[in-house]
Amino acid sequence: MLDAELAAAGRRRGTEMPRVLDVGGGSGVWAVPLAVAGCLVTVVEPSPNALATLHRRAADAGVPHLVTAVQGDTDALLDLVREGEADLVLGHGLLEVVDDAENALAALAAAAAPGGAVSVLVANRFAAVLHRAVAGKLVDARRLLDDDAGQLAGTRDPLRRRFDVAGLESLVVTAGLEVELLQGHGVVSDLVPGSVLESSVGAADALAELELAAATRSPLRDVAARLHVLARRPG
Numbered sequence: 001m002l003d004a005e006l007a008a009a010g011r012r013r014g015t016e017m018p019r020v021l022d023v024g025g026g027s028g029v030w031a032v033p034l035a036v037a038g039c040l041v042t043v044v045e046p047s048p049n050a051l052a053t054l055h056r057r058a059a060d061a062g063v064p065h066l067v068t069a070v071q072g073d074t075d076a077l078l079d080l081v082r083e084g085e086a087d088l089v090l091g092h093g094l095l096e097v098v099d100d101a102e103n104a105l106a107a108l109a110a111a112a113a114p115g116g117a118v119s120v121l122v123a124n125r126f127a128a129v130l131h132r133a134v135a136g137k138l139v140d141a142r143r144l145l146d147d148d149a150g151q152l153a154g155t156r157d158p159l160r161r162r163f164d165v166a167g168l169e170s171l172v173v174t175a176g177l178e179v180e181l182l183q184g185h186g187v188v189s190d191l192v193p194g195s196v197l198e199s200s201v202g203a204a205d206a207l208a209e210l211e212l213a214a215a216t217r218s219p220l221r222d223v224a225a226r227l228h229v230l231a232r233r234p235g
């Protein structure tokens, strides 16, 4: 989903590698494949355990020299990395867990180069309601639906908040970014039982095609498990 952005960054950089900053990058699920694809990646992440796994994963993939790990968090982001330097800044699975999503996104935006991109992937509050309802957890589904932040308060909900399309768009615009793409991830794929995929040859391809077609079409997009925004810092 970021290929076009990285190709454009590669063309802008000429002989240099595109620079990616992955904030809350965890153990490198995104960072390591991006390094393998030819990017210079910096991961800012508070968890030492996640960073240890990131180091191992980068070494196993043969790209330890392309991945820089920095222990820290969004509050101190601009003390840890240079402002306006990254071609692409990732905040995947991050805005749901930080203290203040608005401040965190403002820091991500400031770390992006003018004309650079910020990719944000977040959990969708309405998908969380549907998934609980389908699993028979009707009381939880109703509580999630009624909670302003889309959190299952009073439980061990690991997320502080979930987002909807309008709330996410407004957060991105408030951070001074221009929304270029807002699409759903996991519109239907998270709902289709595995038995359906095993039932016929070609079912997996058909599902992938359906998922792609639904990703940008409202209202299906609006109930995807995750919402993805690709936004641009004005140049």
Ligand SMILES: C[S@@+](CC[C@H](N)C(=O)[O-])C[C@H]1O[C@@H](n2cnc3c(N)ncnc32)[C@H](O)[C@@H]1O
Binding pocket: 023, 024, 025, 026, 027, 029, 030, 044, 045, 046, 047, 050, 072, 073, 074, 075, 091, 092, 093, 094, 097, 098, 099
């Ligand atoms: C759900 S994980 C996502 C990991 C990775 N981005 C991915 O998509 O696989 C959230 C990560 O954010 C990190 N995190 C939590 N609070 C943070 C903060 N204030 N600043 C930066 N990272 C934070 C957590 O330690 C965790 O690794």
